[in-house]
Amino acid sequence: MKQSLLVAALIAIAVSACGKKEEAAPVAPAAEQAAPAAAQVEQAAKDTVEAAKEGAADQVEAAKEGAEQAVEAAKEGADQAVEAAKEQAK
Template identity: 55%
Template sequence: MKHPLLVAALVAVAVAACGKNEEPAVQAPPSAQEQMKESAAQAVEAAKESAAAAGEAAAAATEAAKEEAAAAVEEAKEGAEEAKSATDAAVEAVKEEAAAAVEQVKDAAEAAKAEAAAAVDAAKEAAGAAVGAAKEAAKD
């Protein structure tokens, strides 16, 4: 009889031992060094993200500056083209006015030449008449 009691006691102890829940292991808080490593890693990651964002912003600003410069160059080209067209038109107008003035001078010179020829002819006639009158006066 002693043996069945012993077996029953062993079974009871085994069942009681298996039924106990183990307490969860308490995690020790991270050491100060581990916390500093984690903080440093987060700071490095934040710095990388910040640098990437700054790089993107700089690239965008550079592209915007390039676009503005290209627009300014295009406007300057258009202004220069307009100035060239205006200058060409002014030069052409001056040429036309100069040609008209030359024609007027030529016409005035032709008129003066014709008047001078007429005056010479009149002077010749007057001289001829004076000679004729002098001859007539000498005959009388």
């Protein structure tokens, strides 16, 4: 008798559970929550690119200045060599 009551209770629970349908979690709120994060990532990427551009421009400017200084030093060295050659020729 106890076993038949237990079996009947299990069947009743199984049948009642089969009738319930769970609703799917809405996907739209997750997409809406992801939009601000995506915007932040996009802005961070833009900021990084801009910083890289500025860094590259600074490096180019420093290279130009270094090249100009090297050219000036070479000119001065050449002028001194010409003067020394003139002095020795006298």
